[in-house]
Amino acid sequence: MSDEAADTPAERQMRFLFQLRSRGVTDPRVLAAMERIDRGLFVRGQFSDRSYEDTPLPIPCGQTISQPSVVGLMTQALNPGQRDTVLEIGTGSGYQAAVLAGLCRRVYTVDRHRRLVTEAEALFQKLGLHNITAQIADGSRGLPDQAPFDRILVTAAAEDPPGPLLAQLKIGGIMVVPVGQSDAVQTLIRVTRSESGFSYDELRQVRFVPLVEGLGQT
Ligand code: SAH
Numbered sequence: 001m002s003d004e005a006a007d008t009p010a011e012r013q014m015r016f017l018f019q020l021r022s023r024g025v026t027d028p029r030v031l032a033a034m035e036r037i038d039r040g041l042f043v044r045g046q047f048s049d050r051s052y053e054d055t056p057l058p059i060p061c062g063q064t065i066s067q068p069s070v071v072g073l074m075t076q077a078l079n080p081g082q083r084d085t086v087l088e089i090g091t092g093s094g095y096q097a098a099v100l101a102g103l104c105r106r107v108y109t110v111d112r113h114r115r116l117v118t119e120a121e122a123l124f125q126k127l128g129l130h131n132i133t134a135q136i137a138d139g140s141r142g143l144p145d146q147a148p149f150d151r152i153l154v155t156a157a158a159e160d161p162p163g164p165l166l167a168q169l170k171i172g173g174i175m176v177v178p179v180g181q182s183d184a185v186q187t188l189i190r191v192t193r194s195e196s197g198f199s200y201d202e203l204r205q206v207r208f209v210p211l212v213e214g215l216g217q218t
Contacts, residue, residue: 012052016068019054025072027079033102034072039065041123042093056207061113061218063209065093066155070206074153077190077203078176080104084150087168089139089211094120094132096155101129108146110137113216140213142168149173156211157186169193178208 007015017035025031040051042065047057056064066074074096080086084104088097091111097120100107109132111117117134124132137143139154140162147168154165154177161177169175173193180186188203 016052020069020072023054023069023073025069025076027076029103030072030075030099033075033099034068036102037095037098037127039068039095041127042095042098059093060115060119061216063092063113063116065095066208071096071099073204074155074176074188075099075103077188078151078153078174080151085146086151086153087143087146087149087165088153088155089142089165090155091116091120091134092155094123094134096153097132097134098124098127098129100153101132104151105131107132108135108143108149109133110135110139110143111216112136112138112212112214113218115218136215138214140164140211144168151175152177154178154211155208157183157206157208158211161189161191162211166191166193166198171195176203178206183210 043051043057054067054069056067059065080103085106086100086104088109091109097107097109114136117136121134142164148170150170150173152165152169152175157178171193175191178186178188185205185207188206190201192199
């Protein structure tokens with residue numbers, strides 16, 4: 001058993017928040033939202049005792065739950081407002097969507113794997129997060145029926161920001177997406193849409209599973 005597992009929940013929580021701050025998550029609203037969501041609920045099985053470490057971990061369907069500091073930095077870059085409607089591509093464990101739910105009016109989250117959507121929905125119910133709608137869909141096409149969105153967060157890596165997602169972003173909206181040719185490392189970018197078009201900022205290097213077109217088998 002590691003030292004961390006011997007911590008009380010309060011000590012674990014303090015260490016978790018300290019790690020986030022030391023890696024650049026400084027927005028008090030984001031820290032408060034992350035403090036309210038227990039990452040331990042979103043990691044199951046053999047890796048659950050590592051839930052509070054700042055590391056990505058395996059989840060079913062060969063996917064990963066992102067590193068908490070990356071969740072924090074992406075949320076901070078997205079800067080969702082209380083009245084915003086946010087689209088997340090890549091529900092995965094549901095952890096990122098649960099964090100977003102505390103910061104905006106409504107979250108739509110989609111994943112290509114049925115099992116991940118079903119398990120995440122059960123957690124949203126359990127936590128009383130009624131402003132999240134999870135759907136099985138190919139997120140590279142966005143969610144045309146609910147568009148446009150104030151914010152779009154893509155938690156899988158694409159070669160370029162997918163065109164349908166750019167089209168579904170409101171004027172004044174922000175999209176955060178990891179892009180790059182390589183499977184090993186990508187660049188997190190922030191796309192801001194204004195009347196005159198799109199502007200792009202490079203934020204940092206990240207490592208995400210790829211955005212895959214079409215629905216999964218499970
Ligand atoms: N945000 C998640 C982590 C996502 S991992 C969390 O907080 O746990 C990336 C997810 O993107 C995987 O679950 C994968 O199935 C999903 N994904 C990949 N390509 C996709 C696509 N085209 N449409 C929807 N989901 C996709």
